[in-house]
Amino acid sequence: MKKNISLFLMIFFSVLTFAQKSVTGKITDEDGVPIPSASVTVEEPGKDAILAYGITNSKGEYKVSFTSAEPNVDLKVKAFNQKPLTKQISNSDQNLNFKMDSEATEIKEVQLKTKMITARGDTIAYDLKAFDSKSDRTLADVMKKIPGIEVNTDGTILYQGNAINKFYVNGKDLMEGGYGTINNSLPKDAVQKVEVLENHQPVKILQDKVPSDQAAINIKLKNSVTMTGRGEVGTGFGDPWLWNVKLTPMFFGQKSQWVVNYKTNNMGEQVENEGNILAFGNRFEGRRINASQNDWLNVENANTPNLPVKRYLMNNVHFLSANYLTNMDKKKEWELKANASYTNNAVERESYSQTDYFATTDEAASTVTQNILNNFYTDKAKGELIFTKNAKKGFFKNTTSFSQFWNADRAVADRTNSLTNSNRHGEEALGSPTSSFQNSLSTIIPWKEKMVNVLSFINYQTDRQTLEVSPASYLQVPGFSTPSGTDLVRQNLRLKTFEANHSANIGFSAKGWTFTPEVGFNFKTTDLVSDLSNMITIPSTNPNDPVTPISAYSNDLKYTTATPYGSLGVNYKNDAWMLYANFPVNSNNIKAEDPLRNVAKDVNKVTFEPSIFAQYTFASFWKASVNANVNNNFGEVNTAYSGFLMTSPNGVNAMDAKNPIPQNNTKSAGTRLEYRNPLNNLFFNVNYRYSDAKRNLISSPIRNNSGYTIMKYLEQENHVLNNGYSAEVGKYFPKFKTNASVSYSNNTSKSDAYQNDFAYTSKNNSQSYGFKFNNTYFSWMSIDYNFNISRTKQISKSVTPQLNNENSRSGFTHNLGVFFYPIENHTVGFNWDQVNTSAADQKYNNGFYDLSYQFTWSKKKIDFELKWMNIANKKVFETYDINPQSISYTRIQLRPSQVMFTVKFNFK
Structure with a gap:
């Protein structure tokens, strides 16, 4: 038994120490103005697989950490109304700044298309329409189909196998943990998206001081004021x-x-x-x-x-x-x-x-x-x-x-x-x-x-x-x-x-x-x-x-x-x-x-x-x-x-x-x-x-x-x-x-x-x-x-x-x-x-x-x-x-x- 534990811990710590590299820097336009919300991704050359990604903050700053056995990787930067750029960089820690050339985007037709899963920081958002079927009526019907989320027979919601610590609706914790009623009776048509708040610390004064390994669920409704419900x-x-x-x-x-x-x-x-x-x-x-x-x-x-x-x-x-x-x-x-x-x-x-x-x-x-x-x-x-x-x-x-x-x-x-x-x-x-x-x-x-x-x-x-x-x-x-x-x-x-x-x-x-x-x-x-x-x-x-x-x-x-x-x-x-x-x-x-x-x-x-x-x-x-x-x-x-x-x-x-x-x-x-x-x-x-x-x-x-x-x-x-x-x-x-x-x-x-x-x-x-x-x-x-x-x-x-x-x-x-x-x-x-x-x-x-x-x-x-x-x-x-x-x-x-x-x- 001790051998099994030692082997598992050895594998675990070898993963931790495997050559992880970080690339930091700043993205600006051709006039030197910082570009916020630009996406920065790292990919292995010749492979259509993203190793890591990051989003620039309001100052145009980014940080991307990745792990790869390749000597070189491709770094790609994209931003609205800017010409995309790709640069092959060495697999090492470094600081790289980029200036992007302006490029007007010609829009042939106006078509809004929402991504079914998006991530920003510790928040992962799921578009409910991407996962529902014609027979679904309530939030619980759709939640069971979202990847990474599981609903037990007793109503407990799991994320990545662990129970959530909070269930919010529009950011408010009405049910104080007894969320089964809302999950089973909230019509799916009232919901815009389901957000998973990873590493969620519910006490605001502790959010930068005492970490949490549990996730929370926030149900974002289509309207800020919603009268709804379900009956049978x-x-x-x-x-x-x-x-x-x-x-x-x-x-x-x-x-x-x-x-x-x-x-x-x-x-x-x-x-x-x-x-x-x-x-x-x-x-x-x-x-x-x-x-x-x-x-x-x-x-x-x-x-x-x-x-x-x-x-x-x-x-x-x-x-x-x-x-x-x-x-x-x-x-x-x-x-x-x-x-x-x-x-x-x-x-x-x-x-x-x-x-x-x-x-x-x-x-x-x-x-x-x-x-x-x-x-x-x-x-x-x-x-x-x-x-x-x-x-x-x-x-x-x-x-x-x-x-x-x-x-x-x-x-x-x-x-x-x-x-x-x-x-x-x-x-x-x-x-x-x-x-x-x-x-x-x-x-x-x-x-x-x-x-x-x-x-x-x-x-x-x-x-x-x-x-x-x-x-x-x-x-x-x-x-x-x-x-x-x-x-x-x-x-x-x-x-x-x-x-x-x-x-x-x-x-x-x-x-x-x-x-x-x-x-x-x-x-x-x-x-x-x-x-x-x-x-x-x-x-x-x-x-x-x-x-x-x-x-x-x-x-x-x-x-x-x-x-x-x-x-x-x-x-x-x-x-x-x-x-x-x-x-x-x-x-x-x-x-x-x-x-x-x-x-x-x-x-x-x-x-x-x-x-x-x-x-x-x-x-x-x-x-x-x-x-x-x-x-x-x-x-x-x-x-x-x-x-x-x-x-x-x-x-x-x-x-x-x-x-x-x-x-x-x-x-x-x-x-x-x-x-x-x-x-x-x-x-x-x-x-x-x-x-x-x-x-x-x-x-x-x-x-x-x-x-x-x-x-x-x-x-x-x-x-x-x-x-x-x-x-x-x-x-x-x-x-x-x-x-x-x-x-x-x-x-x-x-x-x-x-x-x-x-x-x-x-x-x-x-x-x-x-x-x-x-x-x-x-x-x-x-x-x-x-x-x-x-x-x-x-x-x-x-x-x-x-x-x-x-x-x-x-x-x-x-x-x-x-x-x-x-x-x-x-x-x-x-x-x-x-x-x-x-x-x-x-x-x-x-x-x-x-x-x-x-x-x-x-x-x-x-x-x-x-x-x-x-x-x-x-x-x-x-x-x-x-x-x-x-x-x-x-x-x-x-x-x-x-x-x-x-x-x-x-x-x-």
Whole structure:
């Protein structure tokens, strides 16, 4: 492994040191007047390929850096109303000034032609019309086809494989990271171009001082004041009656912006995810989180298939959100943002599984079958208020948010076991209300030549969860039983969490370097109170075993973490290099107190956790980077409780009171090589990542003959090693109106593990090959095609023969979307999803087909669509899994065939 890292780093640094040359100078006209916006390109003689390019500034100055093995290169200069010139120069650093002769350009006809991809500095602009097809309606439809940009299934936008940090519309960040609503509902006709802002630092006062390696997206609309939006109203035939309503009006002005969004359906669309935060900015803006529940307790869950969600989601959802932004002063520096959302969702899910467990020294082979029917109910409300000042002379941002959950889950489970010849039926119910409040403050104040930054984050959350299982006899956990006549077992849990993080730093800048010493204090405390009722301990046949007291079913734990720290941030940026590093020293003070058991655990340890990132830009189109970091984690309250806790009807969990607090140390390093050339529409990136996680505790689950599990932990040093590499190449072919990309990834993990007190080593290797293709060359047809091939190999090695095995699994998925335009305003669409899996001698092929017809009333810009989904009426998804201890067959219920009629329109 070390040889692989050394080889990769050697290649990386050899690229950095490969003879890069720079040519600088000044371009003037024949009278000596500087010529701005002149293009300067460097090419290898006899080859129609641009090595590098540059644009002159207002003073006529330019700089072009390039890398070539040729002794000489061609330097070409072009400017409007000037005669182009070409000069062959030596491959060396030099300063060259040029005078251009005037030459009037004769224009035979006036024809405006916009370049589909243009670049200026760190901004790459895409003309949306160059990539759309007749079937596209929204921004998201077109974004998926732009080279270098990828849109994940959860709505996250990636540029060159990395998530963006900001999403702007006309330069304003209305959605504060929750950009899914705009991306999915903004009509493409309202958009002029999509801009990628590379190395984007969103805090203006830091833009020349603290660099960023992330990109942002800016959507530039055709009009500075735009009233627009998208709507759909649909009904359909199925069981039950189907509906789909989407109403999303939007307004984008120079002083204010707003978006109102209401979406409801029962046809399998997961619209509630549009409320998620997908881009978080950077640490200088404060801290924002997607508030979520501490879901410690769970009913048994039916499995979900590896399919698009619309194929299996049995839902009934209502999602309402509103986002508002307004400038509060004439300079447009102060902004007020108010966001609110409400989700009401009911989901039904059902699956059947058969698991064959291998025989071990202590256990005979057994087969467990289970049928689970779920009903999940989600009620969630969220509100957020944000005040921001983002100016060159100061920064202020305060974010206050509140979330409330009223969730409830239900399950009906039937379980059989061949070894015990048992057949049990259980009904399970979980209620889980949660309240969550956060306030984040960040301000940067200039002080002479320095900057003072104060950060404050406060989080308070309460979780109340009650899990009931009826009848009590459904549980068959070793060592436990229920009194005769007991109807149910009830697990009560309450969590109260308070977190406060405060810090202050001061920044010094000189000659491209910025040094930021910082001091801070992080504090977090969690109170856990739980009680497991109607459970008793079965007396042991061993008289030496201690009697389990009644308090074994309760928890009263307080877990506190207090971490004062000091750190030094180092940042540097020039035309070629970008560096940022942080060197924190943390004093970790962790305490777990359990008065019920007279147990008090603590850790007091000083840790040094440096992180560093360096990026080098060369030859205009290339970027190479390395990063490394050390991280220490000391567990949370869920690793410290010692009383029995029924986290699921599958079993009862508990940590041994004698076990110490977990201590995990992770070291990781990575490197990346990136190329993006908007002149020939070529983008690619290569990545490598390695990590070593050292832990002092290792889990050792114990499974009984009924298929239930009790989790315990052993005090033993163990490691989890991960290394992976990936590559992606994408290119747009304008002549054929085709965008294509190929990708590959290889990830290997190796870890120590236990099963029923037997140690083994688990090694997993997964490989993935991907291909994407879309074409709009023909006026009568457009094609979108994606496929992915995956292979997974799992090896378990142990002195115990039953745990010594090797398994492999492969899969193939693809999606084909074809649209035909036989007559003006008429569209016929065909969609094909295919998911194939194979393991051992088991193979399952799952195909799904959709057919649609759409008529467009072009004058009113209204679409009438008739769509038939799941034509083959495939009702179940089948898959086969091999694990170190078992083999599983799973059958999952899917959505049946359904027909929808939908009217789609723009608000303006």
